[in-house]
Amino acid sequence: MSFYGYDGYNSFYDSALDESFYRYGRNRLNVRADLRVKITDKLSWEAxxxxxxxxxxxxxxxEETTGTTLFQLYKTWGIIPETAISNSKFSSAIRAGIVLDTRDFENVPSRGILAHASVTAGARFM
Structure with a gap:
């Protein structure tokens, strides 16, 4: 990922520096499990x-890193606290909703609507 400082693309950019100077690492894991059950021909609930x-x-x-990065400098200067990045951050949520599907054909509909309404809730203990 690119990191140009807290002012983003408005920050000073030195094109003489190696492009890896403006990089940082980010690892993400996203897992999603959804269930949909028909109530009627056109109405379903989902969770x-x-x-x-x-x-x-x-x-x-x-292969690219030739020295320090702007991200490392921000950490050294204390702008980015070590505690903010030392641990992985987790979030989880449950979701419930309804789906109205009046389309005549699922892949290439010529009439009808597909409408979703859902509520998502997450708590600190999840």
Whole structure:
């Protein structure tokens, strides 16, 4: 991923530096399990569980990295606290909803609608 500082693309960019200077590592894991059950021909209910994990780290491509990165400098200067990136961050949620599908053909409909209404809830203990 690219990292240009907290001001993003408005930050100063030095094109003489190697492109890897403006990189950082990000690992993501997203797991989603959804269930849909028909109530009538056109109406269904659905429920699901979503889990997300995120880990931020220094850029680790050994072929490109020639020195420190802007991300490492921000950590050294204390702008990005070590505690903010040292642990993986997790989130999970449950979801419930209804689906109305009045389309005449699922793949290439010529009339009808597909409408979803759902509520997602997540708590600290999940």
């Amino acid at each position: 699901g569980y979503h889990f997300n994990a995120l880990k931020i780290s220094d850029y680790a491509n050994t």
